[in-house]
Amino acid sequence: MYPIELFSVSKHTVKEAKMGAVIHCIACWEPYKSPFTFFPSFSTHRSHSSPLPPKLAMAPSEPLSLTPVQDSPLFDYPRLDQQLIHTIAYDALVWSSLHGLLVGDKSVQRSGSVPGVGLVHAPLALLPTPFPEKQWREANELAPIFNELVDRVSLDATFLQESLSRTKKADEFTSRLLDIHSKMLQINKKEEIRLGLHRSDYMLDEKTKSLLQIELNTISSSFAGLSNLVTELHRYILSRHGKLLGLDSKRIPANNAVNQYAEALAKAWSEYNNPRAVIMIVVQAEERNMYDQHFVSDVLREKYNITTIRKTLAEVDHEGEILPDGTLFVDGQAISVIYFRAGYTPIDYPSESEWSARILMEQSSAVKCPSISYHLVGTKKIQQELAKPGVLERFIENKEEIAKLRKCFTGLWSLDDSNIVRKAIERPELFVMKPQREGGGNNIYGDDVRKALLKLQKEGSLEDAAYILMQRIFPSNSAAILMRNGCWHKDRAISELGVFSTYLRNKDKVIMNKQSGYLMRTKISSSDEGGVAAGFAVLDSVYLT
């Protein structure tokens, strides 16, 4: 997944100021009176991974009783001296350049296809964001439990097919995935080596401070490479400026995501047991987040002497074949592990060629990360099903684990739940309507929820609607200094914690099952007057409080 929409800021092209937010350019030291339209919206391919902060989408007539949080004096970043911020920002930009904390610049045409061209530092939080240690531990403890849950659910073909049967009608993409799943059932395809590189994303609820799961990514979990570097960068910044800031670099937890992802891939390669085989990364033709992926390949080569190749779905279709023994050959090379960094959105399948590639790979003996069943477990609908009473018990025996999982579940309901629909019409500010389909889409907030539900009710099409209802999360917010394209900007921001996890099983033997680093993403919790969301997300790390 590639959630960051980059943009370009030309030095002296500043749009009309709407909000009076000040953006500082490292180059000219001139504060920019800039609107938030300066920063385009941040979106992930899963729309619900970026719920809108409450004050953005609130209809002015329906104020929520949100108490602004008082930051501890430590994290009162707004009080920081401009000169100090400037110095730290300069250091951060240099560090990012020397250490590869980079992405392709959207404004440069070839930056998504040619490495080394059109590079720009990754969008960054200048300083780490405070996060309570208790909830941090909870999130980490959940990682192996979710790993196990994904694996068990993936084995229950009936549960998957039945749960997704209605989604299948509403969403062509899920329907195609289910077809592949059915086909594999028909040919009795066995997946003995099962590799999961997941990332579970959470937000902290403002009032209760409880950890709420936003989504569980089972395909193409991104930023193992760069999040690692952001943590190193923040530790470096605090080692240099921590005394002045009153912050201790040791309070930033270690982040070894890239090595752990590489380790899991290497071990899967090893289980497959063909020394001549390579790992294939399935990629999008244009990928501005390519360096994140290259760092994983770099560790695979340097530490494990394993070659990776990069192929688009279309290339796999053209160059791939399966030998009688099940071995996948692409471009003349045997493939041991298929690591998907594409294929999670309908956009990745512009023609039948891409679907053929997906089926070809699924039929092969290569380890898939993920297999079609792991992919399906990550759908919103399955997340919703698992949250229903009694469902977790079908997969997990341990009562404590069930309690831990349930505690982080955000309310998710389908529109055939008339109680919830009634509640949502009464108190739309407590809900978000989300499209069923994968691959992102526009969420519905505020009074529009009421309107949409009433319309569907009137049409009698609630049950077949391609939407679900989700509990509206009111996330904690804190001060942040966000950097993008060489400029920095102080604002209130909300953060989302992603916990990477790795799981590897060969037949009955569980080889790996652990938390494997983290990703913190932070974005501005403001809006322009139009009420339209204007997020601007940056990579961040955690400062334990």
Place this chain on the structure above:
Amino acid sequence: MYPIELFSVSKHTVKEAKMGAVIHCIACWEPYKSPFTFFPSFSTHRSHSSPLPPKLAMAPSEPLSLTPVQDSPLFDYPRLDQQLIHTIAYDALVWSSLHGLLVGDKSVQRSGSVPGVGLVHAPLALLPTPFPEKQWREANELAPIFNELVDRVSLDATFLQESLSRTKKADEFTSRLLDIHSKMLQINKKEEIRLGLHRSDYMLDEKTKSLLQIELNTISSSFAGLSNLVTELHRYILSRHGKLLGLDSKRIPANNAVNQYAEALAKAWSEYNNPRAVIMIVVQAEERNMYDQHFVSDVLREKYNITTIRKTLAEVDHEGEILPDGTLFVDGQAISVIYFRAGYTPIDYPSESEWSARILMEQSSAVKCPSISYHLVGTKKIQQELAKPGVLERFIENKEEIAKLRKCFTGLWSLDDSNIVRKAIERPELFVMKPQREGGGNNIYGDDVRKALLKLQKEGSLEDAAYILMQRIFPSNSAAILMRNGCWHKDRAISELGVFSTYLRNKDKVIMNKQSGYLMRTKISSSDEGGVAAGFAVLDSVYLT
């Protein structure tokens, strides 16, 4: 010094093909029929560091009997399979991005002032260039001798002033430097701690295979940071693809330039003995080669815990002051060492402010790298004087060392040498006319040398002319694959070897005096039909043969 003129290649903007040279873009795999005008001229601030290859500037009526060199089958890069080159090029681009082998992209406005913005891989030779081991050793052995020579010449104020007296008339810039030198003599300024970070540049003569010195840089020797990385890149490429290429990564000599430059700066800092003082890098306001400099600062901080600050000459003028004890304070910080990465060209002194800064620094007790006298020793005129019979003996006792130095001297003559002027009028193809002044300028080649000399003779202004004559070097050429802006291009190329050296003395104690890594630069040895040079230089490393 910043010798690489970067340029931008838009994906589908290709100028009219003149030469039929094929440039391959990593992105679209389409060969570009491209002219050499695609690549702008490569120039250093010292014009004679890039003598034109002979076939470029030769008048068609005067062919030289150049025998094209046969490459050994090993380095017959043109025979390489396109697919293999593509793979290696891709690997090289990724490696460069992850490891900071980057420069600012000329086509991005803020790339010279804001780190982390508008980055592009440094121009590169895809594979190292063969260089004979014997001459490689010779070049390294010369390093400490040149270090010693610079130091001794710098102490001979009379020699410097007298040798440069005529240049002073012709060149305002040298004149200003000499004024500072005179002023320091008047106030009897002592430089007890003497730090030299030099780079001596050589080419191999085609016929004799002898090593000829092009210039000796005593100020702002660039690429200690990036040349280091290019060597690592080439070793990495050969470790991956060496078997296929028949090349052994161990034949690329180690290059530790960045650490040795940092070590010398750190030791000078230590000799200055003020633990609270910082090292100041004097920089140009716009510097697209900034990462080369940042790598040196990075080692100073990580390995020696020494802070560096970056200031332009104008900033030093505004923020600098000298305490009664001689300590230089800039922006409230005591400066132990001044490391010039600007100030070597008249362009760096647009107003009196910059000259004031230079004088201020020179008067302080800070260690200057270089001092005004070290700077003057690096002028072309001094290079020329040292080449005259008997002059080296004034500074060096050891006969062997004198012989070694003399062996690498290229013929340099002033225009008052009537014998040489006569020869040059007869055989202009054996000479280059170079402007006296520092900071670069247009060299005169071929029949234009004859015309210019005859004109000056007629005017009776030979002696006062702002030119010198230099022996025309006919450098060896070999096959190369040059990469720039994500594209690669095979061609014949010539190379220039720069040997870094470090020298540190405190009073009578020589603390460091050694060879300190190297820089290989390679450029196309072709021209367009117009006879105008079209160089395109890339960073390279040495493969010992």
